[in-house]
Amino acid sequence: MKFFIEKLMRVLMILSLLLVFGFVFSIVFTIFSKGWSAMSWDMITKLPGGGFYIGKEGGFLNAIVGSLYIVGASTLLGLLISIPVVFYLNIYLKKKSKLAYVTRLAYDVLFGVPSIVYGAFAFTIMVYLGVKASLLGGIIVVTLLIIPIFVRSMDEVAKEFPREILDATYSLGATRLETIRVVVRQIAPGIATATLLSIGRAIGDAAAVIFTAGYTDSIPTSLSQPVATLPLAVFFQLSSPIAEVQDRAYAAALVLTVIVLILSLLGRYFTNRFSKNKLK
Numbered sequence: 001m002k003f004f005i006e007k008l009m010r011v012l013m014i015l016s017l018l019l020v021f022g023f024v025f026s027i028v029f030t031i032f033s034k035g036w037s038a039m040s041w042d043m044i045t046k047l048p049g050g051g052f053y054i055g056k057e058g059g060f061l062n063a064i065v066g067s068l069y070i071v072g073a074s075t076l077l078g079l080l081i082s083i084p085v086v087f088y089l090n091i092y093l094k095k096k097s098k099l100a101y102v103t104r105l106a107y108d109v110l111f112g113v114p115s116i117v118y119g120a121f122a123f124t125i126m127v128y129l130g131v132k133a134s135l136l137g138g139i140i141v142v143t144l145l146i147i148p149i150f151v152r153s154m155d156e157v158a159k160e161f162p163r164e165i166l167d168a169t170y171s172l173g174a175t176r177l178e179t180i181r182v183v184v185r186q187i188a189p190g191i192a193t194a195t196l197l198s199i200g201r202a203i204g205d206a207a208a209v210i211f212t213a214g215y216t217d218s219i220p221t222s223l224s225q226p227v228a229t230l231p232l233a234v235f236f237q238l239s240s241p242i243a244e245v246q247d248r249a250y251a252a253a254l255v256l257t258v259i260v261l262i263l264s265l266l267g268r269y270f271t272n273r274f275s276k277n278k279l280k
Contacts, residue, residue, distance in 0.1 A: 082154065086151060
């Protein structure tokens with residue numbers, strides 16, 4: 001009976017794995033097959049023309065640049081805010097501190113909040129303050145969206161950091177700031193992984209920025225101007241009744257997929273490189 005259950009569980013695990021691979025392959029195949037046929041050099045190098053949304057000339061360079069603007073700025077801000085929080089939880093507070101427990105619980109809740117809620121909340125604040133949809137609004141809401149990802153991902157790695165090393169650095173007369181440098185080298189793979197997860201969430205989210213970033217056919221030159229993003233470009237073009245415009249949505253999705261793939265490969269490279277510094 002135990003042998004039969006073991007075989008059954010193994011078959012179910014293999015079927016589950018094949019099912020997941022099947023879904024991933026079908027999604028990627030659909031994006032590449034439909035997107036590649038509509039892809040051209042003009043799509044990634046030109047701004048939308050006058051008749052772009054009815055199938056005429058132009059591209060979605062504005063959405064590519066806008067996505068990179070928002071992702072780059074929000075990732076930098078997210079790191080600047082999250083890293084001190086992680087160090088405070090794991091170095092300055094005691095291991096079983098109630099404040100640390102409540103903080104982690106709060107970030108767990110924020111981690112699970114849908115992105116549309118972040119967008120609606122930020123939109124409400126912007127309306128109250130009289131701020132229009134802009135690049136700044138998109139950066140702020142995406143930063144709020146990815147901070148819980150940064151904190152919880154890095155915190156799980158930092159919690160595994162051996163406390164004996166902290167005691168050793170303190171016994172040698174090191175300050176907490178000097179100890180942080182040691183910790184950074186050890187949790188660098190976790191920081192790289194958290195950054196990768198956050199970038200993937202930030203660059204592919206449309207719900208959070210649809211209220212706060214707006215949309216424009218031009219590239220913004222200031223933080224107060226609206227900005228286009230690739231997810232919104234996919235959403236708006238796929239909603240069009242014109243078949244050629246719908247194909248361009250798949251082209252935008254293809255560019256977005258390639259960007260995420262490149263970032264994933266870079267993330268794995270830096271993760272493997274930083275892992276060499278970890279103490280065994």
